Amino acid sequence: AQSVTQPDIHITVSEGASLELRCNYSYGATPYLFWYVQSPGQGLQLLLKYFSGDTLVQGIKGFEAEFKRSQSSFNLRKPSVHWSDAAEYFCAVGANTGGFKTIFGAGTRLFVKA
Amino acid sequence: EAGVAQSPRYKIIEKRQSVAFWCNPISGHATLYWYQQILGQGPKLLIQFQNNGVVDDSQLPKDRFSAERLKGVDSTLKIQPAKLEDSAVYLCASSLRGEGHETQYFGPGTRLLVL
Numbered sequence: 162a163q164s165v166t167q168p169d170i171h172i173t174v175s176e177g178a179s180l181e182l183r184c185n186y187s188y189g190a191t192p193y194l195f196w197y198v199q200s201p202g203q204g205l206q207l208l209l210k211y212f213s214g215d216t217l218v219q220g221i222k223g224f225e226a227e228f229k230r231s232q233s234s235f236n237l238r239k240p241s242v243h244w245s246d247a248a249e250y251f252c253a254v255g256a257n258t259g260g261f262k263t264i265f266g267a268g269t270r271l272f273v274k275a
Numbered sequence: 276e277a278g279v280a281q282s283p284r285y286k287i288i289e290k291r292q293s294v295a296f297w298c299n300p301i302s303g304h305a306t307l308y309w310y311q312q313i314l315g316q317g318p319k320l321l322i323q324f325q326n327n328g329v330v331d332d333s334q335l336p337k338d339r340f341s342a343e344r345l346k347g348v349d350s351t352l353k354i355q356p357a358k359l360e361d362s363a364v365y366l367c368a369s370s371l372r373g374e375g376h377e378t379q380y381f382g383p384g385t386r387l388l389v390l
Contacts, residue, residue, distance in 0.1 A: 165317075197381075203383055204279070204366060204368075205318070205368075205379075207379070210378065251318070253317075256375075261373060261375035262331060267315070268315075268316070
């Protein structure tokens with residue numbers, strides 16, 4: 162069965178420091194992979210997605226992610242975190258189960274300290 | 276371009292009562308999704324519509340939950356009767372055609388508290 166694991170429930174980084182959020186997936190075929198961000202009281206917003214081509218994907222707000230098939234991973238990175246990046250981040254996989262279904266991980270909450 | 280609209284934003288009810296949520300997707304989007312997000316968890320798909328037809332409702336508790344999208348535009352999700360464990364945020368999303376690589380656009384959600 163398809164699944165998404167985000168090993169870190171929460172992460173704290175200092176403003177200006179680099180960030181990496183981990184995501185591992187389980188899916189038999191080449192997946193569609195997404196990172197969404199959810200700020201308090203708001204819906205989810207797409208940061209970036211991968212479905213083919215270059216395995217290093219650039220997104221909005223300075224984020225990037227790298228698809229590594231051998232590790233079944235799609236980690237999210239940012240070289241320098243801003244206080245406004247504090248939010249919850251969800252990794253998701255688009256799976257073909259007859260129709261396409263998006264399966265979300267449990268999320269990683271990012272705290273940014275001054 | 277207007278985003279996905281949802282109402283109400285908050286709702287508090289007692290168990291065994293009924294409640295309904297409304298969603299208006301982005302204009303022209305054929306696919307509409309309802310997700311349930313329990314505190315501390317990722318969104319879980321409840322039901323997916325393609326125009327006014329149901330594509331996937333495998334995780335919808337059909338004994339108490341129902342949803343419709345009669346004219347292929349806006350949609351309502353109903354819970355009757357509500358249980359304590361239905362306390363969650365209900366997110367509506369839409370996408371252009373429902374293809375796997377497409378971006379889903381989410382509304383702000385309805386936060387439900389069942390007492």
